[in-house]
Amino acid sequence: MIGHVTALQGYLLLAAVLFAIGLAGALTRRNAILVLIGIELMLNAANLNLIAFWRYGPHPEALTGMMFAIFSIAVAAAEAAVGLGLVIHIYRFTQTTDLGQMNRMKG
Amino acid sequence: MTIVFYLIAAITIAGALAAMLLKSTVHCALALTIAFAGLAVQFLELDAQFAGFAQILVYIGAVAILVVFAILLTRGSEAPKGGVFSKSWPAGLAIAAMVFAVLGWAVLSSTSVLPNETAKPTVSVLEIGNALMGRYVLPLEIIAVLLTSALIGAVIVAKHEKGSAK
Numbered sequence A: 001m002i003g004h005v006t007a008l009q010g011y012l013l014l015a016a017v018l019f020a021i022g023l024a025g026a027l028t029r030r031n032a033i034l035v036l037i038g039i040e041l042m043l044n045a046a047n048l049n050l051i052a053f054w055r056y057g058p059h060p061e062a063l064t065g066m067m068f069a070i071f072s073i074a075v076a077a078a079e080a081a082v083g084l085g086l087v088i089h090i091y092r093f094t095q096t097t098d099l100g101q102m103n104r105m106k107g
Numbered sequence B: 001m002t003i004v005f006y007l008i009a010a011i012t013i014a015g016a017l018a019a020m021l022l023k024s025t026v027h028c029a030l031a032l033t034i035a036f037a038g039l040a041v042q043f044l045e046l047d048a049q050f051a052g053f054a055q056i057l058v059y060i061g062a063v064a065i066l067v068v069f070a071i072l073l074t075r076g077s078e079a080p081k082g083g084v085f086s087k088s089w090p091a092g093l094a095i096a097a098m099v100f101a102v103l104g105w106a107v108l109s110s111t112s113v114l115p116n117e118t119a120k121p122t123v124s125v126l127e128i129g130n131a132l133m134g135r136y137v138l139p140l141e142i143i144a145v146l147l148t149s150a151l152i153g154a155v156i157v158a159k160h161e162k163g164s165a166k
Helices: A007-028 A032-056 A064-094 B003-021 B025-045 B049-073 B089-109 B125-133 B137-158
Strands: none
Touching: A007 A032, A007 B003, A007 B025, A007 B089, A032 A064, A032 B003, A032 B025, A032 B049, A064 B049, A064 B125, A064 B137, B003 B025, B025 B049, B125 B137
């Protein structure tokens, strides 16, 4: 089965590996910044899928997958800025980025 | 699959693994940059030059720097006392492994043969600009509003307030 991996399947498998790594990191790390890094990795894996489907899909000249990926990159940048801003703000109140110690909603 | 794909895939996966496994948070951010660079090269391999360079500019140029700033501002570079992984890490690892198993099974067992294996799309920046200004102009404007509001929001959230801070 592995011997007949097509180019598209190769890229999809790489994206699946990256997604799994990001998911495992986001679920197991205790530092809030590293959880955000895991989420970024998952978003990147999705982007790789979009680009791979665009390249090997039937109508690459329509640019659909590429546009999806570009907009996804822009949304991910906004998400990273807001997420890290929130982490810095929470750090000011709790003096920690450990998610296990962020256990109250009162500021 | 070419040897180039396997080499870059190995570098990308190694970077991602290091970003999630290393103890020092700063080292994690640097490893993350390697993973982003590997992905950018994969985009270039897939003939998506614009997306590849956008990946380099946005992720390596902006997001990685933001992460490093956040780490240094929060003293996150110091190793925590109770280990870097939460107590429930076997459950998280099992969930990730199951997700990967399902994704891998779906990819390898799919029978859909895509017709366009060899035709190489040639996309110029002119075409991308025309598409952005024509068919995709509404998403472009929405993204512009989203980015502006997100950046203003991030500045307001992270701003130091003298009255309320401890």
